[in-house]
Amino acid sequence: MNIHELTVEELYGKIQAKEIKPSEVVKALFDRIEASDDTIGSFLFVNKEAAMQQAEKLDQLQQEDKMTGALFGVPMGIKDNICTKDILTTCASRMLEDFNPVYDATVMEKLNEDNAVLMGKQNMDEFAMGGSTENSYFKITRNPWDQKAVPGGSSGGSAAAVAAGFVPFSLGSDTGGSVRQPAAFCGVVGMKPTYGRVSRYGLVAFASSLDQIGPITRNVRDNAKILGHISGSHTKDATSAPSMDNDFLEGIDKDISGMKIAVPKEFMESVDSEVSDSVKKAVETFKSMGATVEEVSIPHTKYVVSAYYLIASSEASSNLARFDGIRYGYKAEGAETLEEHYKKTRAEGFGDEVKRRILLGTFVLSSGHYDQHYIRAQKLRSIIEDEMKGIFKEYDLIIGPTTPTAAYDLGEKADNQLKMYKDDILTVPANLTGMPALSIPSGLASSGRPIGLQLIGDHFDEKKIYNAAYKFETQYNLHEELKQLQMEVQ
Amino acid sequence: MSEINVDTVKHVANLARIEMQDEKAAEALTEELSKIVDYAHLLDEVDLSSAEPMFHALDLTNILREDVAGEPLSQEEAMRNAKSVEDGQFKVPKML
Secondary structure (H helix, E strand, C coil), X not given: CCHHHCCHHHHHHHHHCCCCCHHHHXXXXXXXXHXXXXXXXXXXXXXXXXXXXXXXXXXXXXXXXXXXXXXXXXXXXXXXXXXXXXXXXXXXXXXXXXXCCCCXXXXXXXXXXXXXXXXXXXXXXXXXXXXXXXXXXXXXXXXXXXXXXXXXXXXXXXXXXHHCCCCCEEEEEECCCCCHHHHHHCCCEEEECCCXXXXXXXXXXXXXXXXXXXXXXXXXXXXXXXXXXXXXXXXXXXXXXXXXXXXXXXXXXXXXXXXXXXXXXXXXHCCCHHHHHHHHHHHHHHHHCCCEEEEECCHHHXXXXXXXXXXXXXXXXXXXXXXXXXXXXXXXXXXXXXXXXXXXXXXXXXXXXXXXXXXXXXXXXXXXCHHHHHHHHHHHHHHHHHHHHHHHHHCCEEEEECCCCCCCXXXXXXXXXXXXXXXXXXXXXXXXXXXXXXXXXXXECCXXXXXXXXXXXXXXXXXXXXXXXXXXXXXXXXXXXXXXXXXXXX | CCCCCHHHHHHHHHHCCCCCCCHHHHHHHHHHHHHHHHHHHHHHHCCCCCCCCCCCCCCCCCCXXXXXXXXXXXXXXXXXXXXXXXXXXXXXXXXX
């Protein structure tokens, strides 16, 4: 039995059946991480001592038949912008290099209650700003499918670790595609839930009206299971939605014949031919299972990237004002006045991309530009929502590509921000509207790098997404390819 | 003609409290931000006169918690990550 190949459900089942001890699972994965993560670079740091101690306690409970918690003994990796009490949370920034949160994020409270085991914190673009994980202050992460390629971003460490078999699941955060795009690049499954489905309390804020935490897994069922366990409102996040049915596994294998699926033609116009071929094949797969698939239009698609960057940067400039070097985080030396202290701290603590976005946002919100840029961007947002809501009156789901291309080479777009921004055209509509969206593998490019298919649902329609994705996965998946890959990584 | 020049960048950096003394860095940022703002002007061609701005994805209002006292962080915990503390207070350089 190869422990690293086991899914969340398999690991949980084998631990419950006492076929394997939690400490054996945790140790096997740490051995793997220690042997191979030097080349992949998915973890910023591992939590070995605490995880091993916890696992031994779980061993004891297993022996005494006192196993509680829906993820008892299942290891996890967490993106490093999600607060973990007394465990470093750096956002891959010099600004938070030595920051130890004094509380757990809501999602961590839930996963800890479920007795999942935290293996470590994962690399990302600094403050989640970027699409390749090359903006980390600490290091780059490589794509396990091809080490010359980026893993995507900003949750690149999380997606790479799941693909490489270091952990069966991770949590990332998605503001403009930061869970779905790296999931697509690394051949795994990534969900951006409906805005408000998952509490953001303890997620270091980037753009508060767009951010959502979501699971990254190797298959659809695991993804649905993890989302169920992290969902629910929290009094400390007033934007989290009141609790509702969070059992996403229920009905996941329902027949999808009669399901109505829409493919926006604008999405297909934005991608390279290998990606569009992969989506066309997926369309045939859905049809073969009895779904109806038709072309639709979201006419304002070409404007979403402009609107997104104006809004996200504005919110970021406001959110990142909290980093003052006084209450926590990096503090510059030698400042003589308070103003000088702020300016030096922020100039030295933030990386280039973070500064660019803060300055862009400050510009957009500054007098004379607010109406012209900010308000107009927010108006475009409501137009996109109207167009997508109109589609959902007639269709169950929207599908299309997750990204315009498969993963590109490290360094290829590092100096061209605008080019990288434009790649977000397919993922930002779900963030602007707050709708749920999932990426699943739908093919391999001729380079051997994975291609992702995106399924977008109406607000709180995650169940429909998981149902269609699960059925698709029974017809096409990369499970064997991932196992092969994991043998090579070891 | 872009609406962003080096002076704009320096002005905005001052508003955002980010030191910007290096001329070369300011010029590079000016060029990068100009490209992005120019691209954002794509929105100018859209008729938005009848659209309402959408500041938020969900229609939630008045989400209030019960008015019950909770357990706050202790002063010690709240200050644990500060680099400069004196007598249980944050210490900062002079303000004026």
